Amino acid sequence: MGLFAVSGSASGIGAAVRKHLESGGHSVLGIDLRGAEIEADLSVPTGRAAAVAALERMSTGRLDGLVAAAGVGASHEPIERIVAIDYFGCVALIEGARKLLVSSDGTGGSAVAVSSNTALALPDFGGPLEDVCLSGREKEALADAAKLDGPRCYVSAKRALIRWVRRQAPAWMQEGARLNVIAPGPVRTPLRERDRAHPIIGPNFDAFPQPAGRPAEAREIAEAIGFLLGHPYCAGAVLCVDGGGDAVMRPDVS
Secondary structure (H helix, E strand, O other): OOEEEEEOOOOHHHHHHHHHHHHOOOEEEEEEOOOOOEEOOOOOHHHHHHHHHHHHHHHOOOOOEEEEOOOOOOOOOOOHHHHHHHHHHHHHHHHHHHHHHOOOOOOOOEEEEEOOOHHHHOOOOOOOHHHHHHHOOHHHHHHHHOOOOHHHHHHHHHHHHHHHHHHHHHHHHHOOOEEEEEEEOOEEOHHHHHHHOOOOOHHHHOOOOOOOOOOEEHHHHHHHHHHHHHOOOOOOOEEEEOOOHHHHHOOOOO
């Protein structure tokens, strides 16, 4: 059985991924602020470096997979931490674990980043912040984010994450590893409930179409992540798992 690392493992999608992997007989190294094998703050460079160092030490140099599920919602404050965690934290963790996943013999591991279907539905919602994130200028990105509202920061971070994965995936595949991204719609998690309770964000939270008539359960997202982790030919894929919401919002995307 394999060894996997999961950020955000203490709750929500990350906890569901952990349960899914462990039910298949795999071992999991959880990464979270508290209640995980690796306790680290992914909102700051020192915390990210500590998480990667712990991964290297505890994995003894090889991982079969990584799921970057740690994230915060559009109602999180201070607002700039949305970008720090949802983009820079995810990217730093994936980049740091890359050497643990690649393999010269083609049997390398797989990484999956967790984005959102809102990132696909709302292009240019956050203005230039998305491109600043992709340039790697974190201090500038956080300063720009502080001038925006939570939803714009959230969408910008999640869009930048998708673009980063797509840009990196071909090189990963050439090194014998896979990199993909999942774009869930509404998921029944504590994060969703915090956003729904927000006095400004909450009233608009359910405005996005849900043909399924309900939010996803976290285990349903975890099962889709498990598919991406295990498929040997998926690389650079953006998998919507949103009950048909993206098909309603972007019906003519071919």
